[in-house]
Amino acid sequence: MISLVVVSHSRALARAAVALAAEMSPEDGPRLEVAAGLDEETTGTDAVAIAEALGRADDASEGAGVLVLVDLGSAVLSTEMALEMIDPEVAGRVRVSPAPLVEGLVAATVAAGTGADLATCALEARRGLDAKTSHLGDTPDPAEPVAGGGTGDATDDEEPGEWAGVEVSVTGEHGLHARPAARLVSTAAAASPGTRVRVRNVTTGTGPVDALSLSGVATLGARQGHVLGVEATGDRADEVLRQIEQLAATAFGDEPGPAQPLADDDAPAPSVSEEPGVAGSGLEAAMGPAVLDRTVPDPDDVVAGSEQEEQDRLDAAVADALDALEQLSARARRHLGDGQAEVFEAHAALLRDPELLGDVARRISAGQAAALAWQDAVQEVAGRFEALPDAYLQERAQDVRSIGERVMRVLLDVGEAEALGEGVLVVDELDPALAISLDAGAIRGVVTRQGGALGHGVLIARARGLPVLTGAGARADVAAGTLIAFDARAGRLEIDPAPEVQTAFSQMLERRAAERQQALADTHLPVVTRDGARVTVKANVSSVATARLGAGLGAEGSGLVRTEAVFAQWHRAPTVDQQVEVYSAIAQAFDPHAVTIRTWDVGGDKPLDFIPIEEETNPFLGVRGIRAFREDPSLLLDQLEALCRVARGQRLNVLFPMVTSLDDVDWARARLQEAARRVGLSAPPHQLGVGIMVEVPAVAVRLARLAHGLDVISIGSNDLSQYTLAAERGNPHVAAWSDGLDPAVLQLIRLICDRAPEGVVVSLCGELASDPDVAGLLVGLGVRELSAAPSAVPTIKARLRAGSLRGMQDLAASAVTARDAAAVRDLLALHA
Amino acid sequence: MADLTAFQSWIAACSESITAHADDLTELDRAIGDADHGSNMRRGMTACAALAEQEDFSSIDAYLKKVGMTLVSTVGGASGPLYGTFFLRLAGPLAASEDVGAREFGQALRAGVEGIVARGKAEAGDKTMYDAFSPALDAFESTAGSGSELAEALRAAADAAAQGRDATEPMVARKGRASYLGERSAGHQDPGATSATLLIEAAAKTLS
Structure with missing residues (x-):
């Protein structure tokens, strides 16, 4: 790999340029040597120092060559002088680039990191200015080919005729991968056959390839930061080039813009679709003969x-x-x-x-x-x-x-995988094509041998309500037609079950089906217990689609919008406008019910690319939630500004996570005030309720003080459990200690409900709230608002309607004095 | 004839003169450049003047080479490699000399000035130090060619350099930082031609 030397008047400038370039190159990228300044402060260049840097760079390059990037005047002269001072053999392996320092260095570093040779890197450096030139519309000398020279295939000459050209940058995170490449191909294809388009990767010098060839385009290896030279000839050349430029401006349609979270405009809630074969049973369990994916013969x-x-x-x-x-x-x-x-x-x-x-x-x-x-x-x-x-x-x-x-x-005339027969499908992995095309009327459930619960195909199947059991391993190696029964809720798989097991399974399925049917039928009715107590059941939301799903399933608003999940795939912080669009859409989905939006809850196990958190030895006790913004509140202010804007027209609550002290509450409210002023208000809008998450025991203990003047508090039972029980939820070795049904946690929940100041709504949004068996207990403890997973909403509402507040309170009184979580579960089973 | 001690006196005189004019040089450079020529040259020449005390030199050429390298490493601006080249090349033709006469110095001066041209790629009229060095070399060669001694030839060279320096004032710079100014560089005397003249004037006073 070649090495690079930066010669500059200023050592600080050279180091900064090197740091910038190093960001663009892999860890084992090229050696970057600096010969800049006479010392730390004195600007100037020193031919002797340059000669030494050339020597070091040449050693590191092992003969591959050295490219020198220089800034002004004496940098050039001193470099030339240094070349005269060093061993002529070494000097013969050195090239001095006329490229602008920063652009050239970045381009050459990237090229060198790919293993490109000295000539190619030198060419890349020279072209370092091209991207900027093209971006600013500074038309280059028309005599210059758009992306000529280099190591590209020499097919240019085969095609006579007028080629018009543009250069576009690849800005998407994954470069020009399949989908963006496909969009480029489709754009080119729309102008075909009258107009031909070819593309080359200017940065790496590969190509040109026919823009109609997806594999060709994809094999250009266009990664983020690369520049593509696109040329077209034919009657619609200009038009197609303009379209490609527009496409490139959105990272070839990949830019995570507001379109992405809002993409599913039709609010697909396939799990409740009425179209035959679309919605699965939604029972999370299935029984039937094994159906095997037919393999294609050789x-x-x-x-x-x-x-x-x-x-x-x-x-x-x-x-x-x-x-x-x-x-x-x-x-x-x-x-x-x-x-x-x-x-x-x-x-x-x-x-x-x-x-x-x-x-x-x-x-x-x-x-x-x-x-x-x-x-x-x-x-x-x-x-x-x-x-x-x-x-x-x-x-x-x-x-x-x-x-x-x-x-x-x-x-070979082998049947489509999609038309397989009736029963439980057994596959190695569930691929998305199969997951979307399965006939839910025939395939009652899917068992995968490999793959986790988060595979793309599995998520699609789940969204359709198809029961899926993942990671069954060799146990699922069964002959076609073998009877299979599974319950994903319990993680249970039965192969060729005995008749009595079959009967029990059938009864369970019938029970679940009946309950679900009833629950779905009534789900849009409010929850009033038999003795007249009103309970609100809301949905936890992590996207616009889940918001629509939750609303469709009868949730009366959202008690928790996990904004860090909504934007989890984003690599850049969303703008205020983008957030306004997304939050409005979520609020709209639940209109006229209010939604409660939690500010960025990062840290712990929730990383966000655009809010970096330093690695900590104990992240759950570290910089989490609102603590992450104490030093730099700018991203929090953006978010609060978006909420203030949405709240002008829609009912919202804002929820601050990981609040621990009174100072946290005051600080958060001050930021909200600041955000309100940004949108020209003297105070936050009236429609914007203010709340805190109660997940730290310290807050529970001092709740009367901390919740004073708030509109809502939300119990985060997951974190409250792990902080109360000192046992991390994700750690299987301490699973026995981290049960959210531990009487200590239940007592704290009751304490919170008792101590909440008059007029403050107490909501609970953790996993506990999504368990239909536990919902009644929570209400008995004093919680009047539950926010659950959308799919659990109908069942929870049905269960609560069937019970009485008095019964739930009795249950709660027993539960808080029970011996342990297991005893609480026994109580729940008794009351079920 | 000039021996090692004379050359060391020359460099000491250069240092004195540059130091005395450092502010002027910087002012000239402020008008059309980055206002560092005076301080750069003072730093470089001070380091060169100290060489005689720091080290015993066995020959004139070894001394001049060291002066060249010292300028390269201490001046910082474009004058570093330019003057550095000048002294390094100057040393070449003097390799075997212990006592330098007009003829030998003429050869050395030509080598030095050609070195500056090679390094800076300047031409006459570009508003650079070459506009002082070039007439100085011509004057030296024609004076020495007519049989004059070193001192006399150097005096002629110094006069020519000063004239060349003055002639840079109306020129439009085509090299170096001043070239960014284009037409606006006209009306200012070139700092490089000014320092070059100081160096040759110092030679006229010390080498004989």
């Missing part, structure tokens, strides 16, 4: 027909597969939103790739059968993805294999 023994026959066969199969993908895409869009649909659109773009199809055609004309030709060509493309240095792009090989299999099924 096409090795396929005999080839004539070239024409084989080509026709392939064309037909590809057309079939494209049809199927289009249907899947439409289905995904209807039930799950645009984000999921794009997975299938990207697959379709891969399938239309002229390069891939051309390769298959060549193989067929060489005498191969269509199936074999297809298999080989797909493997080659997948292999090319796997060879890419970027882990994210490597995984795209799966997409290629997925479309490969889809076409192969048609070619």
